[in-house]
Amino acid sequence: MNNHTTLADTPSSDAPALTPAFSPLYQQIKGLILQSLQSGEWKPGESIPSEMELAARFRVSQGTVRKAIDELASDNLLVRRQGKGTFVATHAEQHVQYRFLKLVPDQGDLNTEGPAQREIVDCKRLRASAEIARALALRAGDAVLQVRRVLSFAGVPTILEDLWLPGGPFKGLTAERLTAYHGPMYALFETEFGVRMVRAEEKIRAVLPDESQSQLLQVPPSTPLLSVERIAYTYNNTPMELRRGFYRTDSHHYHNALS
Amino acid sequence: MNNHTTLADTPSSDAPALTPAFSPLYQQIKGLILQSLQSGEWKPGESIPSEMELAARFRVSQGTVRKAIDELASDNLLVRRQGKGTFVATHAEQHVQYRFLKLVPDQGDLNTEGPAQREIVDCKRLRASAEIARALALRAGDAVLQVRRVLSFAGVPTILEDLWLPGGPFKGLTAERLTAYHGPMYALFETEFGVRMVRAEEKIRAVLPDESQSQLLQVPPSTPLLSVERIAYTYNNTPMELRRGFYRTDSHHYHNALS
DNA sequence: CAGTGGTCTAGACCACACT
DNA sequence: GTGTGGTCTAGACCACTGC
Numbered sequence A, B: 001m002n003n004h005t006t007l008a009d010t011p012s013s014d015a016p017a018l019t020p021a022f023s024p025l026y027q028q029i030k031g032l033i034l035q036s037l038q039s040g041e042w043k044p045g046e047s048i049p050s051e052m053e054l055a056a057r058f059r060v061s062q063g064t065v066r067k068a069i070d071e072l073a074s075d076n077l078l079v080r081r082q083g084k085g086t087f088v089a090t091h092a093e094q095h096v097q098y099r100f101l102k103l104v105p106d107q108g109d110l111n112t113e114g115p116a117q118r119e120i121v122d123c124k125r126l127r128a129s130a131e132i133a134r135a136l137a138l139r140a141g142d143a144v145l146q147v148r149r150v151l152s153f154a155g156v157p158t159i160l161e162d163l164w165l166p167g168g169p170f171k172g173l174t175a176e177r178l179t180a181y182h183g184p185m186y187a188l189f190e191t192e193f194g195v196r197m198v199r200a201e202e203k204i205r206a207v208l209p210d211e212s213q214s215q216l217l218q219v220p221p222s223t224p225l226l227s228v229e230r231i232a233y234t235y236n237n238t239p240m241e242l243r244r245g246f247y248r249t250d251s252h253h254y255h256n257a258l259s
Numbered sequence C: 001c002a003g004t005g006g007t008c009t010a011g012a013c014c015a016c017a018c019t
Numbered sequence D: 001g002t003g004t005g006g007t008c009t010a011g012a013c014c015a016c017t018g019c
Helices: A025-039 A051-058 A062-074 A130-136 A175-180 A185-193 A211-217 B025-039 B051-058 B062-074 B130-136 B175-180 B185-193 B211-216
Strands: A078-081 A085-088 A103-105 A117-127 A143-153 A156-166 A199-207 A225-233 A239-247 A252-258 B078-081 B085-088 B103-105 B117-127 B143-153 B156-166 B199-207 B225-233 B239-247 B252-258
Touching: A025 A051, A025 A062, A051 A062, A062 A078, A117 A175, A130 A156, A130 A239, A143 A175, A156 A211, A175 A185, A199 B199, A199 B225, A225 B199, B025 B051, B025 B062, B051 B062, B062 B078, B117 B175, B130 B156, B130 B239, B143 B175, B156 B211, B175 B185
Parallel strands: none
Antiparallel strands: A078 A085, A103 A252, A117 A143, A143 A156, A156 A239, A199 A225, A199 B252, A225 A239, A252 B199, B078 B085, B103 B252, B117 B143, B143 B156, B156 B239, B199 B225, B225 B239
16 A cells, blocks of 8 residues: 555666656546546536545545645646535636636726627638647648637727637637637637646737737737737647737736736 | 634624634644744744644644645745755745746746846935825835836846835835845845845736837837836735836747646 | 535654755 | 655544535
């Protein structure tokens, strides 16, 4: 039962022996739970087995399962609810919608403004440029989906987004389905394509809009915009979306907490 | 020993009874440790007593102290080092310098570029405007220190910052001391004024520079800049600094990880 | 009431750093 | 070796949810 050293622990060989490769039990359990999440054994929004059940299944103590779940919860992959169970995190029906959108109104919050109006400007298939391919870990020339949309708050067009998705996982995505779906786009990706965005990285710059951008956002071409380039990842650090957002910041700002 | 309900637990009264005010033991321990940090019993960079010692001092088990320290570590107030001890976090001699600066070069990292060159452009005392006072939780007219400085990377002026500090805690801060000190500004605040910045919030916008800004950053007035307004807090959520940064993003970007 | 996650304890042992 | 944090266990009890 104290078998801390499962696989991957080669005590001595002619390997460089740089990484001792010691991995605590709870990390291994974490990996096993992750596999189950990835394989779809438990779907977004559903509850996973209780700590006791998992402890029995993996032949470890409840405390070890607990620590594994703790980490997955702090990674926002699971959500604990006392008295009810532990649930697979989802972008849908999450009390905090728009988990990855950090643009907020200067006064009030997103709820004050009511829901955003969304308009799909464009949605087409094309072949990945070298740049897009690199970002999505594809080969240049692979099929990708390109979407352009505008988000408006209180009737004011505020966000213009271009996004690129790998053609394979998102086969069948059309402008119609995007338009028909009400709710966060990442929720649609979950339910319709089984793609769960788990984390993302953003690179932010200040830019001036080109002609089409200034038209769609209804601002003069001299209006500086926030350029937000995001790469969103599923499990295994697999990039699944490249998104270039252009935010008007005349009555909104990008909010970030540092600690 | 099982006295979970210390103070603040009024089981029944004519109070609204909205918050049951149940606070687990480890939270109370966390509060006690926080008090010791705040009072300066353990100074930045020093080690705090071992878990066993703290457990004895507070009359709880090691596991309870452990959980309290865990939270303080994940809040970046403490740093654990296996085999050595637990240390009070500091902005100085931290392997990651510039903990709150999220501007990074498009290629490489801050180490590639070497250290930033710093120039204090201005440093003067004045009376707080209503706006500054509100941000720093002061009264309008209270004494504040205003500093303007420029950071250059590889000889290129990249960051222009205006910052405002409450006059009381920072009595004695001068341009000379700022210039003489080598290391992060927040490290100087720690060692010279006993002010430890613990967290911060930033509001980011895209703006065009005014004349003085474009001159100091050596860019044409039509160059969009990232405007980063930061309020930094010490313990108890006390704001201790308002900082308005203007970042050139032609060869750098603001990096943010979402999860 | 039973079932879930949440807290607390006590003890054993492991990995790491210093001496 | 000694002392530190890190892991793992087993068991008891508390708080919350829903039947």
